[in-house]
Each structure stands twice: as structure tokens, then as C-alpha cells.
Amino acid sequence: MIVDTHCHLNDDRFDEDRDLIVENLEKDNIKSAFVVGTDLETCKTAIEMATKNKNLYAIIGLYPEYCEEYDENFENFLIENLNNPKVVAVGEIGLDFHTEGYNQKLQEEVFEKQIKIADKFKLPLSIHTREAFDRTLAILKENKQYLHGGSIHCFSGSPEIAKEFIKLGFKLGFGGVCTFKNAKKAVDTLKVVENRDILIETDAPYLAPTPHRGERNEPKYTNLVLEKIAEIRAQDKQILEDQILQNTFDTFERFKD
Numbered sequence: 450m451i452v453d454t455h456c457h458l459n460d461d462r463f464d465e466d467r468d469l470i471v472e473n474l475e476k477d478n479i480k481s482a483f484v485v486g487t488d489l490e491t492c493k494t495a496i497e498m499a500t501k502n503k504n505l506y507a508i509i510g511l512y513p514e515y516c517e518e519y520d521e522n523f524e525n526f527l528i529e530n531l532n533n534p535k536v537v538a539v540g541e542i543g544l545d546f547h548t549e550g551y552n553q554k555l556q557e558e559v560f561e562k563q564i565k566i567a568d569k570f571k572l573p574l575s576i577h578t579r580e581a582f583d584r585t586l587a588i589l590k591e592n593k594q595y596l597h598g599g600s601i602h603c604f605s606g607s608p609e610i611a612k613e614f615i616k617l618g619f620k621l622g623f624g625g626v627c628t629f630k631n632a633k634k635a636v637d638t639l640k641v642v643e644n645r646d647i648l649i650e651t652d653a654p655y656l657a658p659t660p661h662r663g664e665r666n667e668p669k670y671t672n673l674v675l676e677k678i679a680e681i682r683a684q685d686k687q688i689l690e691d692q693i694l695q696n697t698f699d700t701f702e703r704f705k706d
């Protein structure tokens with residue numbers, strides 16, 4: 450079975466049919482889905498959902514573009530909730546230099562603070578990095594002693610960049626992007642990394658794989674991602690599926706059968 454290691458089922462776009470999607474997970478070959486928060490509100494809903502549903506787990510942290518919302522209140526919330534056994538990682542945290550006017554200094558501070566808090570709970574990270582590979586790698590290297598692995602969420606970088614993250618103990622989260630026609634780098638990377646380096650995710654409702662590109666993404670579409678990865682790597686799909694599930698257990702230690 451597949452685990453969707455990064456999705457936003459707490460997003461408004463699932464208000465109409467969220468319960469049905471969760472109910473159907475196992476039928477759709479999805480063992481579990483990790484629901485990711487990006488701010489205080491969505492972190493709370495991620496925990497609520499994970500508490501209510503055996504197939505859901507939560508990942509909590511502050512998204513880089515919301516770095517200005519990082520205050521004592523948020524920090525206390527994190528610390529109070531990271532002992533919850535259904536919280537499997539801190540995220541999505543990281544750096545995003547895409548939108549004009551981004552505050553690099555504050556993003557980096559907030560990223561570092563959350564890395565250190567995750568370390569107190571020995572938790573892995575779910576990392577968001579957009580147009581910021583160099584600084585993300587630099588910060589991770591500077592904070593190496595605080596790291597407990599995790600996922601580079603929605604990885605679409607080159608094999609060289611992939612190698613750097615893997616050296617730091619991270620796995621690469623692949624989603625819909627690797628099915629896109631223009632995803633040359635992600636495909637090149639998928640051809641050369643080891644089976645043990647791969648995780649699967651959707652980032653739902655975003656980034657639906659082909660042939661659903663542009664539509665709302667859902668955890669069940671990870672089946673299409675798995676198929677594509679097996680095709681790119683010319684591997685047996687079942688062997689790959691089993692290995693990726695094992696990678697998920699290895700990376701997220703609180704995630705249990």
C-alpha cells in the first residue's frame with residue numbers, strides 16, 4: 450500500500466467530501482495520509498483530523514511564506530503538541546524565495562528555530578524549498594546536529610542537489626510533478642537515486658498528476674505517481690511500493706501499522 454506523506458486534506462477544497470475521501474483511503478490502496486499544517490489554524494485542524502481517524506497522521510509547522518506569524522503563541526503551540534503520538538514530523542517548514550518581497554532573513558530564522566524545536570522531540574522534518582536550494586542546504590548543514598531526517602517535499606531538483614539532501618539524511622518526496630511533460634530534472638533524479646531514497650506524496654489539493662493536471666489533487670492519485678516512478682525506473686511496481694512503504698516507516702518513526 451501507499452502512504453501519502455504530504456497532503457492538505459485540511460484545506461477548504463475538501464470541505465464537501467473530506468469524510469468520504471478518508472473513508473475510502475484503504476479501498477484506494479492508501480494505507481495512510483499525513484495531513485500537513487501551514488499555519489496555526491491548519492496545524493490545529495491537522496491534529497484534529499489525525500486524532501479522529503486511524504489512517505491519518507499530522508505534520509505541524511509554519512510555512513515559510515507565513516514566517517511573520519511566528520510568535521511565542523505559535524512556538525508554545527508547537528511545543529505543546531509535538532508530544533502527540535499522531536504528530537509524525539515538523540513541517541511544512543523551509544524557505545520560499547518565489548514571491549516578490551519575501552523576507553529571507555526572517556524565513557531563515559523561523560526555519561532554524563523550528564529545526565531546533567523538532568530536535569527536542571527527535572522528530573523528522575517535511576521541508577518546503579522553492580527557488581532556495583542553496584540556502585536550504587546551507588542552513589541544514591549548519592544545523593546538522595539537530596537533524597533527524599525527513600522528506601524534501603515535492604522534490605523536483607537535479608540529481609546533484611538530490612545527492613546533497615540525501616547526504617544529510619533526507620529522503621525525496623515525489624508527487625504529481627514527476628508525471629508532467631516538462632519535469633526533466635525530477636525524472637533525471639528518479640533515474641539515478643536508490644530505492645531507499647524515495648517517498649510518495651500528493652501535496653493535495655495542489656499538483657495533481659497527469660491526466661488530472663489542473664484538477665483538485667487527492668491522496669488516491671499517488672497510485673498514478675507510483676506507476677510513473679516504476680515506469681521511469683523500469684522497476685517492478687510492487688517491489689517499489691513495498692520499499693517505499695518501508696522508507697516511510699524508517700523516516701517517520703511515530704508512523705506505525
Ligand code: NI
Nearest residue numbers: 455485541652
Ligand atoms: Ni504542502
